[in-house]
Amino acid sequence: MKNRRLLLEHIDVPGIQGIEVYQKQGGYDTLTKALKNFSPDGIVEEVKKSGLRGRGGAGFPTGLKWSFLAKPEGVPRYLVCNADESEPGTFKDRYLMEKIPHILIEGMILSSYALGANTSYIYIRGEFMYILDILEKAIAEAHAKGFLGKNIQGSGFDHEIIVTPGGGAYICGEETALLESLEGKRGNPRIKPPFPAVKGLWGCPTVVNNVESIAAVVPIVREGGDAYANIGIGKSTGTKLISACGNLARPGVYEIELGVSVEEFMYGDDYCQGIANGKKLKACVPGGSSVPILPHFLVTKTANGEDRLMSYESLADGGFASGSMLGSGGFIVFDEDQCIVRNTWNFTRFYAHESCGQCSPCREGTGWMEKILYRLEHGQGNLRDIDLLEEMNKKIEGNTICPLGDAAAWPVAAAIRHFREEFEWHVNHAADAQKRNYGLIQQPVVA
Amino acid sequence: MSQHTQPVFDPSEVISFNDAMMEKITAVIKKFPEGKEKSALIRMLHIAQAEFGWVSVPAMNKIAEILSIQPVEVYEVASFYTMFHLQPVGKHVFEVCRTGPCALVGSDELISYIQDKLNIQVGETTEDGLFTLKTAECLGGCGYGPLLQCRNQYHEHLTPEKVDALIEQYKSGQIQ
Ligand SMILES: Cc1cc2nc3c(=O)[nH]c(=O)nc-3n(C[C@H](O)[C@H](O)[C@H](O)COP(=O)(O)O)c2cc1C
Numbered sequence A: 001m002k003n004r005r006l007l008l009e010h011i012d013v014p015g016i017q018g019i020e021v022y023q024k025q026g027g028y029d030t031l032t033k034a035l036k037n038f039s040p041d042g043i044v045e046e047v048k049k050s051g052l053r054g055r056g057g058a059g060f061p062t063g064l065k066w067s068f069l070a071k072p073e074g075v076p077r078y079l080v081c082n083a084d085e086s087e088p089g090t091f092k093d094r095y096l097m098e099k100i101p102h103i104l105i106e107g108m109i110l111s112s113y114a115l116g117a118n119t120s121y122i123y124i125r126g127e128f129m130y131i132l133d134i135l136e137k138a139i140a141e142a143h144a145k146g147f148l149g150k151n152i153q154g155s156g157f158d159h160e161i162i163v164t165p166g167g168g169a170y171i172c173g174e175e176t177a178l179l180e181s182l183e184g185k186r187g188n189p190r191i192k193p194p195f196p197a198v199k200g201l202w203g204c205p206t207v208v209n210n211v212e213s214i215a216a217v218v219p220i221v222r223e224g225g226d227a228y229a230n231i232g233i234g235k236s237t238g239t240k241l242i243s244a245c246g247n248l249a250r251p252g253v254y255e256i257e258l259g260v261s262v263e264e265f266m267y268g269d270d271y272c273q274g275i276a277n278g279k280k281l282k283a284c285v286p287g288g289s290s291v292p293i294l295p296h297f298l299v300t301k302t303a304n305g306e307d308r309l310m311s312y313e314s315l316a317d318g319g320f321a322s323g324s325m326l327g328s329g330g331f332i333v334f335d336e337d338q339c340i341v342r343n344t345w346n347f348t349r350f351y352a353h354e355s356c357g358q359c360s361p362c363r364e365g366t367g368w369m370e371k372i373l374y375r376l377e378h379g380q381g382n383l384r385d386i387d388l389l390e391e392m393n394k395k396i397e398g399n400t401i402c403p404l405g406d407a408a409a410w411p412v413a414a415a416i417r418h419f420r421e422e423f424e425w426h427v428n429h430a431a432d433a434q435k436r437n438y439g440l441i442q443q444p445v446v447a
Numbered sequence B: 001m002s003q004h005t006q007p008v009f010d011p012s013e014v015i016s017f018n019d020a021m022m023e024k025i026t027a028v029i030k031k032f033p034e035g036k037e038k039s040a041l042i043r044m045l046h047i048a049q050a051e052f053g054w055v056s057v058p059a060m061n062k063i064a065e066i067l068s069i070q071p072v073e074v075y076e077v078a079s080f081y082t083m084f085h086l087q088p089v090g091k092h093v094f095e096v097c098r099t100g101p102c103a104l105v106g107s108d109e110l111i112s113y114i115q116d117k118l119n120i121q122v123g124e125t126t127e128d129g130l131f132t133l134k135t136a137e138c139l140g141g142c143g144y145g146p147l148l149q150c151r152n153q154y155h156e157h158l159t160p161e162k163v164d165a166l167i168e169q170y171k172s173g174q175i176q
């Protein structure tokens, strides 16, 4: 399949960080044309037609989300860009903002025009402070060229973009925690409803979108929603940034046309070029740490033996029994030497550390799971622990204010589902559990 | 939620922010609508930390005063977010990512190496006050691990040799 690039097309052009070069490559032409030729609703229509699904993880259709925005008279509306990027395995938004900041700025102005937001915010994780500087510089350049400020390009539309940092907290990627944090508070997720579309930032109607979703509005408006929808496969339209990491020969950020096969993405010359050091594939978490892990025999093929594709549907094929999710596109690859128990403990430690602490199933549950997994990993566990983990999972899932609880429970459930043998081996070979590795599990033979 | 250290507290201490800091703070506060100035809080904590190396109670009190909010509103925020050091730290704080994707490419080994090299454990500061070692959760650079962050800089694809060189560069002032 051809390697189609819409967001990173000009990434290798020297100086593309600056507005002059960005404009030479056609940058801000889409905005200028759209302000003349499109009504705000016209842009929403194009985004709906494009089939764009949120790139932050949940995959909710962006156009539909925009159409939910409440529009009471005399109340400001806000667009907030989620640049918190802290899902383990994901580093694409950082790449995009660092290398080609103006595509985000252009997307922000276009999207804000569509939503009728005169002020929009980019909430960026505090660790990316150097990118905050890059974005503020880009905003100043856009101002100087008249793409921001009052009466942009004579359209009558006024707009300002403000960048504001977090302080180090994964939970602030959850949209209501993000809004709390943006208001200068602890990042405790809010109970929904009301949804941000009705009551968001400072109680005003707000749309929260991922960096990549907002940047994608530029090619959508430029090419037209229908043309964008023709790229990709089925309901997985357009292109997607994939952050490839773990034991790959060539980790990094790739823009793929949705629908490329996992095989090609993982082994192809244009992409990751296989497992590092000629090792074998053991497992893969295809969509960031919160999505289920897949054992090697379910990565490039589905349980039915069909080719697995990089798309929302194909990665989810088989449900949680034999599938996973595209999520945020954090593609984490494990070679044959990696230990699943150790990794599951590591991820659970992450969620325990990042739980905001509001709901007891999440706060206590993640902490207990971490302790049990630590015990298993360090050869102090027993077989009952494995069942206990499964029981706890069921009690966390669906019983919390925000989806962090599920995000913590699912990876543990999936690891046990596919790698129970390896957990048992840790109990039965306690003395060796940290010295040796279990190796590859065999594909079960179906009679 | 994750930071369990208590701030060092001496109620008699007061602190003043210099003109450069106040200029930055005023500019940040102006970005937000009237009545919503509290939104500047996290960035103000970053400004204070950049200046003093850590965030003390007097610094937080000062921020509360500038924003006309209760000091506890600042404490509860500062202690929620992991980037803020509520205890004095070394001149250079190494924050090494320890999360899954980095662990797959050797972050555990890297952390042990730095501990041995600096002769401190995670959470400690070297006797000369130059280095503090901390661990961090996913820093958004998973494809370039193992890695560490020091102030605003990422140091990626680390090896023992690169860590040795890095420590020398910080010691000699080649990197600030
Ligand atoms: C625990 C948690 C962490 C999240 N982290 C992020 C994040 O870092 N970046 C992001 O864009 N979305 C993140 N999300 C999803 C957001 O809540 C929200 O759905 C998203 O920003 C919407 O944008 P989109 O529709 O453009 O994807 C997270 C969700 C949860 C529950």
Ligand code: SF4
Pocket: A171, A188, A189, A354, A355, A356, A357, A358, A359, A360, A362, A363, A400, A401, A402, A403, A404, A405
């Ligand atoms: S599920 Fe966890 S992170 Fe989410 S609100 Fe509850 S305690 Fe906080």
Ligand code: FES
Pocket: A088, A089, A090, B097, B098, B099, B100, B101, B102, B103, B137, B138, B139, B140, B141, B142, B143, B145
């Ligand atoms: S896991 Fe280390 S940067 Fe993401």
